[in-house]
Amino acid sequence: MRRSRPFWRLTPAERQVWDAYPSGAWVDLRTGDHRRDDPAKGARWGRERTVRADMIIALMLGAHPARPGQVAGLRLAGARVVGDVDLSDATLTTKLHLLNCHLSGVVSLTDATTKGMRFRGCDLRRIRAARCTVEGLFELDSCTVHAGVRLDNAHIAGQFRLSRSHLSAPDQPAAIASESFKEDRSRPLTEAEKRDRGWDQNHWALWAGGLTVDGGAFCRDLRTAGGLRLIGARFNSGLYLQRAVITSTGPHAVYADHMSATSVELSAGFTADGTVRLRGARVTGVLSFDQAVVSAPDRCLHLSHMQVDELILTPASVRGEINLGYSRIGVLLDHPGAYAGRVRLNGLTFESLRGNTSLTDRLAWLGRDPLGYRPQPYEQLAAWYRRIGHDQDARGVLLAKQRARRSTLRVPGRLAGYLLDMVVGYGHRPWLAGVWFGLLLSVGTAVFATHPPSQVGLDERRIFHPFAYTLDLLVPVSLFEQRGAWEPVGWTQWLANILIASGWILATALIAGGTRVLRPSNN
Template sequence: MRGADPCAGAGDHYSERAFSYDELTSPERELWNAFPEGRAVDLHAGVPGDDRVAEGGQWGPERTVRASVIAALMLGAHSGQPGAIPCLRLAGARIVGPLNLAGAQLAHTLWLEECWFEEAVNLLGATIQTLVFKGCRVPGIEAGATRIEGNFDLGRSIVESGAPSHFHHHITALSLTNARVAGGVILNKAELNAPGGWALAAGGLVMEGGFFCRSGFVARGEVRLLGAQLPGGLFMNGARLEEPGPRGVALNLDNSVASSVNLSNGFVANGTVGLRGARISDSLSFEGAVLNRPPDGHGPSLSAPLMQAVDFDFALAEPPSGAVDLRGAQVSYLHDSEHSWPEVVELDGFVYGSIKVDEAGGRREAVGQRNSVAHRVAWIRRGPGYNPQPYEQLASWYRKAGHDDEARRVLLAKQRHRRQTLPPAARVWGHLLDVTVGYGYRPWLAGVWLLALTLLGTLSFGTHSPNPVQRGEGAPFQPLVYTLDLLIPIGGLGQRTAWYWSNDSRQWLAYLLIAFGWVLTTSVIAGVTRALQKN
C-alpha cells in the first residue's frame, strides 16, 4: 500500500502548522465553510464525460482538494456551530496528497462520494463515526485496528493495491485487520484489486452489523476473513472472486463465526473457498454458485473441514472443477443437487441430520427416491481410499428416516468397499460371505442356497439307492432327509451314517454337500455376528 508511513499519527502529521483561510483554494474554502454545518460540497462539472472518476487525475484546480485540509477539518481545525452537527461531505473532488488519520480520535462522519485519490488512505488505529467512500477511486486503504462506530460504506468504489505495507507481507487493497465495526460494512458493486495478493485483509474483524459484498462486487486477490466475527452475516450473493492469493485461495473464512453466509445467486470463485473450522449458526448457501479450482490447477474448490452450520445449501449451478473437502464437518440439513459434487469428495467424519433435494418447487427428504442408495453410495465412493464413517453416517440417516432396507444396502456396500483393501486370502473369504449371506445383511441368501443344494441332492440321490452300512438295520433311505443330513453339520438325522455310495460321483457329491454345509453355516454365523456388531 502506498502513502505516508502507516505508523505516523495524524496529530504528528498536521500539528506543525495550522491552515490559514487565505491559503485555501476556492474548493477548499467551500469545504471549510460547509463543514461546521454538515453541508455537502459537490464539485462535479455536470458533464457526464468530465465526471468519470477513472479520469479524476485530469481534473483541474477547481476540483482539487488537499488531503491535509480534509484531515485538518476532521481533527477539529474548524469547530462546529451551536445547533449544527459537523460533517465532512465532499463529492466529485480530486484529492491530492496522503490522507493520514492514523491513530486519530474522530468525532465526525467522513462522507466522500465519487472522489479520485492520488495516494492511499491511512486510518490505522483510528476511531471514527460513519465512514463513506462511495463511488471513489482509492490506491489502497489501511484501516487495520480501526474502530468505526457506524457503517463503513465503499459501495461502487475501486480500491487498488500498492506495494506491501509494514503490516502485510502481500500487496493489499483494503485492510480491516482486527478492526471493530459497530454497524455494517458495505462493498456492494465495489472492486478490490490486488491480483495474486490480498484484495481484502480482514482477519480478526469484529462486527455487529452485516458484511455486504453483493450486486457486482469483484475482488482480484484473496478475500481474507479468517477468525472474523460476523454476527450480522456475510452476504456475497452475485460476487465474483478472481486472481486468488498466493495459496490459490479466493475466499478465506477459516475459524470465522457468522450467523449466516450467503454465497449464492451467481457467486463465482476462481480459487479455493476456505471454511475450515468456521461456525455458522444459521445458513450457509451456495445455491446457484460456481466454484472453480485455483488457476494453477492445484487445491480444492471448497475446503471446509470441521465446519459447522445448521442449513448447508450446496445446490451449485455446475459441478465444482476441484475437490470438495468436508472432513469432520457437521450440518443439520444438507441440500444438494445433481450439480453439487465433483470427481473427488472427502466425507470422512462428515455428519448431517438429513439430506434434502428439490422436488415440485419445494424441498423434501431424499429418501425413497429411485436409485437413492446407488446415488449416495457413488457419492461416498468419490472419496480417496476407504473410510467406514461415511457409510455408517448414511446408513444412520436411512434408519432415522425409517428405511432399514436401504440402510442394510449401504452397509453391504461398505463391506464390499472394505474388501478391496484386504489381502488376497481375506478378499476370497469376503467374496464367500458376500455370495452366501451378503455379509449378514442378506440372510435370506442362506435359505436360497440351502433350498438349491437340497433340491440338487434330492434329485441326484433319488435316482439310485446307496448301500447300507449294516443290512437290515436303520431307517429306510430317504433322499431328502439324506441331503439335509449332509448339509446340516450339527447333530444328525441318522441317514448319513447308515448309507454309503459305491458310485464315485455320488460319493463326491456327498462330500461336496458336507463341505458346503460347513461353509454355509460358518458364513451365516460370521455374517450375523458382523451385522450385530455393526462392523
C-alpha cells in the same frame, strides 16, 4: 469575528468545502456530464475540482468546529483529492462522506475511532484501516480500490458495505500501473513504499483477519482481482456475497479459517477462481453455496472442522476436491452434481440429509475419498438411515462398507470376504443362504432320486427318501439318521461331499455374518 483558516490561497473548491463543513452541507463539484464526472479519470480534473488531503485532515480533526445548533460533517461529491488522507490514531467526532471522488493517495484510518465513513462511487488507491473502530456505517459502495483494503482487527458497529465495488490486490497491474497512479519506476522502492504496497498481502484484495462487524456485511456483486482474507473474522449479522466474483492471484480466493457468522451466503452466482477455505468456521445459521461456481486446480472447497447449522451445497458448477472432514453439520442439503471430483468425508457428522439423492448416489459419494476406504462415513450414513426408519438402506450401506473394506485386505481375507458376500451378503442378506440352501436341496433331491445310494446295513429293511437324505447331508448335525444308513455310489459320492461341505459353509457364513452385524465395528 471571522474565524482564521490554517490554509491560505484556497482553491474555489477548497473554499466551498471549508465553508460547508461546520453545517455538514454537501459540496457538489460535478458537471452533470457522466463522462467528465467519471472518477476513474479524476487525475485529469483541474484546479476547480481539486481539494488537498491536508485540508480534509484539518477539518476532520477540528480546525473549523460546528456552528451552534448544527452538526458538522464533510460531504463532498465529484472532487479530486490530492495526497494521503492520513487520520491514523485520530478520534473523529464527525462523518466523512465522499461521492464520485478521485483519491490519488492512501486513506489511512489505522487505530482511528470514527462515527462513520462512506465512500460511494469513488476511485481510490488504497485503504488502510487496521484496528480502527467505526461506531456506525463503513461503506465502500460501487467503488474501485486499486491496491486493496486493509481492515484487520477492525471493529465496525454498524453495517459494512462493499456491494458493486472493484478491489485489486496490491500486486496487480491495475494497482501499480493504472492511469491514475503512475509511478516513477527508475528508482528503487523505499521501505515505507514496500509496507504501503503490502508485500505480505500481495495476493489479497481484502485483508481483514480478525475483523468484527456487528451489522450485516453486504458484499453483493463485489468484483476482486485478489483474494479475501477473513481469518478469525466475526460477522454477527451475516456475510452476504451473492453474485460476487473473486478471482484469486494466489492459491485461495477466500481464506476464512475460524470465521464465525450467523449466516454466510456464497450463492446466487457467487464465483470463486481459487480455493474457498473455511476450516474451523462456525456458522449458527445457513452456509449456502446455492448456484455458486467454484473452481481450483486441486481443492476448491476446504470446509473441514466446521460447525454449521445448515450447509446448502447445491452449486451450479464445481471443479476440484471438496473437503468436509471432521465437520459437524446440522442439515446437509446437497445433490449428486455437487461432487464432480474427489470428496473427503472422514470424521463428518450430520443430523439430517436433504436433497433428491438416492442410495446409489450416496454410496458413490462415500467412494470418492482420495485416501480410500474409511469406515466412519459408512457408519454415519447407515446410522442416519436407521434413524429415519430406512433399515434396508442402512443394510445396503453397511454391505457397501464391507465390500470397500475387502479391497484393503490380503488375499486370504479377500477370499473369505468374497465367500461371505456371495453366501449371506456379510450377514446383511441372510436370505441368500436360504436361496443357496434351496438350490442345493433341489439338486441333491433330483440326483439321488435317479441315482439312489446303497444301504449300509442289510439286516433291516429301509425305505430311501431322497429329500430327507439330501437334507441330512446339508444340515451339519444329522436329523433324520439318513446319512449313516445310506452310502452314495459312483460319482454321487462327490455330490454328497459337496453337499456336506456346503452345509458347513452356509452355517459358518450365517454365524460369522450375524456376529459381524451385531457387534460394534472398530475397523
